[in-house]
Amino acid sequence: MKNFQYYNPVRIVFGEDQIKQLSNLVPTEARVLITYGGGSAQRTGTLDEVKAALADNGSRQVFEFGGIEANPEFTTLLKAADKVNEHDIDFILAVGGGSVIDGSKFVALVSSLTEEDGTTVSREQAWDALTSGCKKIDSAIDFGTVLTIPATGSEMNSGGVINHSERKAKLPFGSALVYPKFSILDPTKTLTLPERQVTNGVADAFVHVMEQYLTYPVNAKVQDGFAESLLKILIEDGPVVRKEPENLDIRKNLMWTATMALNGLIGSGVPQDWTTHMVGHELTSLHSIDHARTLTILLPSVMRELKESKRDKLLQYARNVWNITDTDQSDDAIIDMAIDNTENFFRELGLPVSLEDADLDESAIEPIIKQLEAHKMVKLGEYGTNDLDVSRRILHRAISNKAS
Ligand code: NZQ
Ligand code: ZN
Numbered sequence: 001m002k003n004f005q006y007y008n009p010v011r012i013v014f015g016e017d018q019i020k021q022l023s024n025l026v027p028t029e030a031r032v033l034i035t036y037g038g039g040s041a042q043r044t045g046t047l048d049e050v051k052a053a054l055a056d057n058g059s060r061q062v063f064e065f066g067g068i069e070a071n072p073e074f075t076t077l078l079k080a081a082d083k084v085n086e087h088d089i090d091f092i093l094a095v096g097g098g099s100v101i102d103g104s105k106f107v108a109l110v111s112s113l114t115e116e117d118g119t120t121v122s123r124e125q126a127w128d129a130l131t132s133g134c135k136k137i138d139s140a141i142d143f144g145t146v147l148t149i150p151a152t153g154s155e156m157n158s159g160g161v162i163n164h165s166e167r168k169a170k171l172p173f174g175s176a177l178v179y180p181k182f183s184i185l186d187p188t189k190t191l192t193l194p195e196r197q198v199t200n201g202v203a204d205a206f207v208h209v210m211e212q213y214l215t216y217p218v219n220a221k222v223q224d225g226f227a228e229s230l231l232k233i234l235i236e237d238g239p240v241v242r243k244e245p246e247n248l249d250i251r252k253n254l255m256w257t258a259t260m261a262l263n264g265l266i267g268s269g270v271p272q273d274w275t276t277h278m279v280g281h282e283l284t285s286l287h288s289i290d291h292a293r294t295l296t297i298l299l300p301s302v303m304r305e306l307k308e309s310k311r312d313k314l315l316q317y318a319r320n321v322w323n324i325t326d327t328d329q330s331d332d333a334i335i336d337m338a339i340d341n342t343e344n345f346f347r348e349l350g351l352p353v354s355l356e357d358a359d360l361d362e363s364a365i366e367p368i369i370k371q372l373e374a375h376k377m378v379k380l381g382e383y384g385t386n387d388l389d390v391s392r393r394i395l396h397r398a399i400s401n402k403a404s
Pocket of ligand 2: 152204208277291
């Protein structure tokens with residue numbers, strides 16, 4: 001195991017009917033901006049519930065900013081930052097999924113970048129602050145979240161991903177300043193999700209675990225054991241939630257699993273490989289494919305292309321996650337079975353596993369490679385050796401993704 005520091009200050013408030021806890025969690029005198037997405041929070045009544053809780057206990061002033069898109073848009077978020085400064089907001093409350101939460105993290109950071117007259121900095125300065133790793137930002141507005149979709153883990157981490165359509169760029173950022181002060185995880189809130197978002201969430205969490213697990217062994221038993229458990233829960237409960245959408249026990253487990261998948265715990269002290277995510281972001285930015293679906297298109301091809309360098313971990317994955325213990329089989333056959341199982345799991349969830357499944361063909365590949373180059377995604381993977389040629393080969397494999 002490598003040296004590491006693990007720090008995660010997010011208070012998790014988990015369970016049914018916990019939104020009322022906002023009356024204790026948000027400072028009583030705060031000027032609060034509630035941020036939300038394209039309307040689900042209003043339609044489902046969650047927004048009203050949140051406002052009622054904020055009205056309880058104290059004299060908070062509450063403002064709203066709705067319309068944060070899935071894959072949150074840079075220009076929309078700057079408007080939210082303007083609102084923060086206009087109304088002297090000192091607490092942001094994100095109500096939604098990864099997009100609203102990531103967007104709110106960005107707003108919390110960018111709003112602190114003001115000109116002397118108190119107005120938000122220019123678009124160019126804000127973009128630079130984001131793409132240069134947020135290093136020039138030394139404060140952020142406090143914020144908390146009410147999670148409505150289990151998927152990204154954003155509710156318990158300090159990262160985010162922002163889309164800039166004009167620049168055809170979807171880029172990650174991270175800052176310890178934007179760990180949420182708290183996140184409320186009420187599993188009943190996930191009952192209104194369309195099936196597409198439920199299965200997307202299962203797949204996103206699955207790939208988060210895989211990208212912190214499927215590298216090379218460093219004898220990190222805690223991290224590996226946790227990771228394997230999370231994968232097995234997703235494999236077991238993912239298909240069940242489609243058949244039993246009202247099953248609250250399943251919803252509870254999926255919600256906590258997705259949070260645990262990307263809260264820093266299983267990634268501490270181990271090598272990581274975020275190739276699938278980084279190539280996937282380009283697929284979303286160029287072709288508007290849902291985040292999770294880019295991952296299911298790419299992961300089987302990443303596993304096949306990098307089979308040699310990931311051999312030991314692939315065998316461990318086959319044995320401990322898929323229970324493939326048949327000693328008559330060669331190592332290669334065992335690994336192929338585990339990769340096929342992974343692909344079939346995604347299929348069982350109704351998710352795409354190839355570019356063809358997303359109506360794309362070979363002509364999609366070079367524009368993606370150009371974008372990866374423009375965004376300096378040229379040394380990916382646990383060894384930093386996944387260059388553009390490797391990404392190109394992965395994408396070629398993903399065209400129809402036939403097992404090799
Ligand atoms: O916009 P509204 O109307 O709210 O609808 C949303 C949206 O259309 C809907 N929804 C959310 N909760 C609902 C609901 N519909 C009915 N009932 C509910 N309870 O679901 C749709 C998707 O929401 P979104 O927030 O986009 O989903 P998700 O949580 O999957 O977030 C995806 C974003 O997170 C980023 C992705 O790149 C993408 O931009 N990620 C963030 C990460 C992080 N911060 O650590 C890591 C991830 O790898 C990921 O990259
Ligand atoms: Zn993801």
